[in-house]
Amino acid sequence: MKARIIITPKKAVVDPQGKTVQNALAQMGYSGVAAVHVGKYIEIDLAPGTDKSAAERALHDASHKFLSNPIIEDYRLEIE
Amino acid sequence: MNFAVLQFPASNCDQDAIHAIRLLGHDARYVWHKENSLGDASAVIVPGGFSYGDYLRCGAIARFSPVMQAVKQFADNGGLVLGICNGFQVLTEAGLLPGALVRNRDLQFHCEFIYLKTTTTDSPFTNKIPADRLLRVPIAHGEGCYFADEETLARLKANNQIMWQYADKDGNLTDAANPNGSLWNIAGVCNERRNVAGLMPHPERACETILGSVDGRLVFESMIAALESKLAAKAA
Numbered sequence: 046m047k048a049r050i051i052i053t054p055k056k057a058v059v060d061p062q063g064k065t066v067q068n069a070l071a072q073m074g075y076s077g078v079a080a081v082h083v084g085k086y087i088e089i090d091l092a093p094g095t096d097k098s099a100a101e102r103a104l105h106d107a108s109h110k111f112l113s114n115p116i117i118e119d120y121r122l123e124i125e
Numbered sequence: 126m127n128f129a130v131l132q133f134p135a136s137n138c139d140q141d142a143i144h145a146i147r148l149l150g151h152d153a154r155y156v157w158h159k160e161n162s163l164g165d166a167s168a169v170i171v172p173g174g175f176s177y178g179d180y181l182r183c184g185a186i187a188r189f190s191p192v193m194q195a196v197k198q199f200a201d202n203g204g205l206v207l208g209i210c211n212g213f214q215v216l217t218e219a220g221l222l223p224g225a226l227v228r229n230r231d232l233q234f235h236c237e238f239i240y241l242k243t244t245t246t247d248s249p250f251t252n253k254i255p256a257d258r259l260l261r262v263p264i265a266h267g268e269g270c271y272f273a274d275e276e277t278l279a280r281l282k283a284n285n286q287i288m289w290q291y292a293d294k295d296g297n298l299t300d301a302a303n304p305n306g307s308l309w310n311i312a313g314v315c316n317e318r319r320n321v322a323g324l325m326p327h328p329e330r331a332c333e334t335i336l337g338s339v340d341g342r343l344v345f346e347s348m349i350a351a352l353e354s355k356l357a358a359k360a361a
Contacts, residue, residue: 054227058272059306061232111189114182114218116225117272 046091048104049123052113053084087112097124126352128153129166131196131212133187138173138209138329145329146170149345158190167352168205169196171212173265173327183226183268184214193219205249205348206321210266213313213323222316222323223281224273230306234267238337239304241312241326242292245285248315249351250322253343259296260289260340262331264304269325271307271314281314289313289324 054060062083070078091100104122113120130142132155139155146153153170156163163169177186187193193215200206200221208216216222229235241260243251254260273281281287290310293302298310305325313324328341 057274058227059230059270061228061230061306065232111185112181114185114225116217116274117227 046093046095046097046100047125048089048091048100050087050089050104050108050112051084051121051123052087052108052118053082053120055117055119058117084118091124100124126151126167126349127165128168128170129156129163130154130170130172131156131158131192132172133158133174133176133190133215135176135178136172136174136211138211138327141327141329142170142172142209145332145341145345148332149342149349151349156192158187158192161191161195163192163195163199166199166204168207168348169199170329171196171206171208171215171323172329173210173212176211176215179211179268182214182218183211184216184218187211187215188219197221200316200321203318203320205351207250207344207348208321208323209327209329210264210269210325213325214268216321216323221321222314223277223286224271224311224314226268226325227270227272228268229266229270229304234265235269235304236263236265237304238263239312239326240292240294240296240302241289242296242298244287244290247285248288248319248322248347250315250344250347251288253347253350257296258340258343259292259294260326260328260331260343261338262326262328262341263338264326266305266325269307270305271309271311271325273308278308284317286315286317286319287311287313288315288322289326
């Protein structure tokens, strides 16, 4: 089982990386890009036999306390 | 006074902090991040650097060091804690200070002298700074853009917790004088209780004429004065 945590900057936080990538895409001629947000992707391999719902609870807790900073970031957790 | 200066793997302003305190005639010693106690420290400095390689987020790993539990307890008991640069990031990640520090708005690492306006002299970190005196101190950071949500910012203003703001040489809080895009030109804040403060600029690197400025001394002299008056009050 794998857990994937996708962390993105909150909308209210200035995201200069996203803006720079957006400008570069526009310069390269890729049109139709309205906004770019650069974040982080964390992949966690879960030990065999791990209970999915327990892992989900624990990883939400870890994401909130440590893997993301709720003041500046949002996260999405996927387990499969 | 006896200052404890924390040392994390990749702290690199710890020696500067020790040097600055000793220069002012007080004791300072290193406290390794694996230690559980701060001993008889009268104040704590969380120094600059790149603790734990800035992995995940600046300061995110350092806050779990054993010594940070001791710092939290020290702060809870009213002890003075000053975080400089990476130390500021560690203290925000640890929840000891409000807000967060993100990438500079121009994505550049800024290493230069700036001017700081002291927003309030009502604190153990600013009481010796004349109200109209600008501090000329260096910055050296890539992630020093201060952010707090609207509600937090309103609280900071209401409680007079904004301590230092980036200004031009005439003391104006202009956008051009803001090196990193910090909200409200904020360079440093304190907690509600006013015993924990953090700032991105480096006062410890501006304590000797040979280094280009002695303005940083005022921050440490403020802390020393606050500690001395606390001691005097206790003795009385």
